[in-house]
Amino acid sequence: MGIIEGTFPPRYRREVKYRNAFVGWRCKKCGRVFYTPRKRCECGSREIEEIELPREGRVVTRTVVRNPPKGYEKYAPYAIAIIELDVDGQKVRVLGQLADVDLDKIRTGMRVRATLRRIRAGRRGLIEYGVKRVPIEE
């Protein structure tokens, strides 16, 4: 069932660079930076390069997940947010889970940075890691 049961090794290996490090893409022609892959930019260019994204950003909107999807029960309740980064002057948004933060203290505008945390792990199979965001003040 795709991503739900835990990733099968070929998929894990293909995605691990994008999950564990903070990698995005930039269109070489129009300069637009994005945080989901595509093979052809909306401007028409196929010249798309991978870039390392800045780790720090600001929370633009947030919520707390109380009914998690399968596999995420042991972490619930947890917070999800859309975070805005500044990539050479361009405002780029990404989505991420927040960690190390009291759920009632999350505020729009708070500054967060990327770190590595477990996303999902069962008793068997691969342990899946990914980028989560922790508050910068700490």
Place this chain on the structure above:
Amino acid sequence: MIASILGYGAYIPRYRIKAEEIAKVWGQDPDRVKLGLLVESKSVPGPDEDTATIAFEAAMQAIERAGIDKSLIGAVFVGSESHPYAVKPTGTILASALGLNPKHLRAASFEFACKAGTEAIQAVIGLINAGLIKYGLAIGADTAQGRPSDPLEYTAAAGGAAYVLGPKGDSKAIAEIERVESYVTDTPDFRRRQGAPYPEHGVRFTGEPAYFHHIINSVKLLLEKLGRDINEYDRFAFHSPNGKFVRNVARRLGIKDLSRVVSLDIVRKCGNFYSGSTLVGIARALDKANPGDKILAASFGSGAGSDAFSIVVKDRITEVKSIGKSVDRYLNRAKYIDYGTYARYRGILVMD
């Protein structure tokens, strides 16, 4: 000198559980526990943290302080008793997370109970001096499991530190490792069989013939070789199973000023980081060091053995201290949790 330290970083999870909370559950006297162990609380990893994530945070800071091109890192050795996989090295996960160059990279997992981290340091030094790598990362980190109701439950904690090491005399050195001496015997003080969830230990047996015997011997060897008196050192970091052992070994080694033993505050507030213990201690000593200071560190790993290091601090330490977080910042950020939350975070509650 045998190698340089170019960067260091430490990480301790934010959650803490007080000795009182644990004592309450098992009907023990918290004051006796605290007095006997010189431990007030211990760190607890969140449900999404493990040795790899702790190692990551420590390594990121170490690389930042080192200011090197990370594609030149030729080894990422992690020492732990709680590697995420029994087979698949923790270093491989760090390789993808840190974006290390797969070419010329080594990434084995190390095990020697609580001195796996200091063994990792020695291995990296070996590779550097063989000319096989330019820089290497040596890490000690753990999310120790304490068997519920066992005395070790009060101290089995989570934390780690990472070191970027390079050739001796490197221009980016913040400290130089002068020398390291090791002492190892077959002493079964504490061990865990394959597949067993919790370790077994010989309670009082872990003291005299294990912890004290091996540390005293490795430190003696080191001081003999260097021709030094122990009180010439400015700060000390010892493996910290609890505060009592640290204080006693310091006294028995003849250390006059106990305030120089940086491990005491760490273990009192956060417990024993196992493979991370000595390395976090060294990090704290570096946080407080001035150029020219000398640091003596000794690890202890059950099974058993001890590695003793003599470290000399260089000028560049002043510049890097402000990058990254000091160990004290981690010591002071604490979110206290109750035993139920602790049980949940540690995965003791069976959910499936």
Place this chain on the structure above:
Amino acid sequence: MREVVIAGAGFAKIGERRNDRIGDIFAEAFRMLIDNTQIDPKEIEALVVGNMSAGEFVGQASLGAYLADYVGLSGIPAIRVEAACTSGGASVRTAYHLVASGAYDVVVAAGVEKMTDTPNNQTTSILAEAAHQEYETYFGASFVALNALMMRYYLDKYKPKREAFAKRSVYMHQNAVDNPRAQFRRPVKLEQVLNSTIVADPLTIFECAPIGDGSAAVLLTTPEKAKELGLEYVKIAGAALATDRLALHERDELDTLKATLRARERAYKQAKIEPKDVDLIEIHDAFSIMAVLALEDLGFAKKGEGRKLIDEGVISRDGSLPANLGGGLKARGHPVGSTTVYGVGEAYLNLLQKAPRKSPGGEVAVVQGIGGTGSTVSVFVLRR
């Protein structure tokens, strides 16, 4: 392109239909369609089925063939189309083109979803497949959570009263009382909505569409053929479907569904209407925030003021722009792949005064369906 009309509709009762297979539920809607139109099923030349996830929910692919077979129509062209929660919209739109192009004269556009053969957390995971797998779902963002992100953004930006959002649920339940096919037919009070459990801050459970099994089917044909079959009809004056970037964080704005703007522009232009010409609407209100955004993006209110239409009762059944007269996604139900077909069918019933409860009537209806968090939007304009 020929003119296309809707000349019949059938609906299954929405709920946890434990005794019914996915085929049974579709068959119920199909049966009602045949009973109401009294046509010979042999007249049906093609079947299009909107369905989001039969493969995941019940393990069944080949849905077109399976369902055609199930109602004795094996042999006709039958396919499944998918656009997440507006698979039904994709179905109607595809059927529309099949007739408009001249390829077929009589096509059934259906939608079906069976969601209750899996436990709740698995259903949640399956619904989350509408979002971006590696960049939204992977981080633990459930579908509800993504909508909650939009709601929080809207609340922070426009600072509306919370009650305005909650009132929608009250109207929807009110509308569903007279709809025998609705999942929930009891009225609710405003306090109930506001005090209900929070599912993902700030969305409460009463602001979210329920999980249920259901199916709807509408008959598309030409005006000439409809007359020949003796059927009353409404014209599909405008039909459009548009997309936007899949991941919520990649959208240009978090408080506007650009896909709605794109689809609406094309559909209104084709139908030659403006928002003020619209008499009743069926909007995709899976979450209260979606209802508010739909009202704004379809042109009925300025950005940031959609909640006024709710607060002031404009969209209640006695208001000047009644919405979701059958109860909408909240009370009538939301068996995802079929939802937009329910919307089209109910608009058809209400324009022709064929609904169980006397409808306010009117000339022009607009039906909207949203897939995912707005990555696909379908808009239809129906004219009596």
